[in-house]
Amino acid sequence: MSSTEEPATSRIEDLEIMVAHQAQTIEELSEELRRAFEMIERMQRSLKGLGERFEALEAVATPKAEATKPPHY
Known part of the structure; x- marks a missing residue:
């Protein structure tokens, strides 16, 4: 390789490494986001159940x- 190609090749390799790291980070963040949404859904179901129990108890206690x-x- 000539000396002018070496900096370009090095920059391309650096960019490829950066893209690979970013792709990995995106995958990790996507998985974390999926788990967060699952937790939110579980919490919403629990909150709905607690609200229904509270209303039932309130109806009996009032x-x-x-x-x-x-x-x-």
Whole structure:
């Protein structure tokens, strides 16, 4: 190789290495994002279940308003 080709070849190799590292990073971030979305979905299901349980307990615990007047009227 001539001396003018060596810097270009070196730069190309450096760029190829950089692209390979970026591709690996993208794969890792994609996997992390997938796991985060799965966790969010599980948390949303749990929150919905807790909300339903809370509403059921609230319905049982809330005293009903009396329809008749108290005896002192």
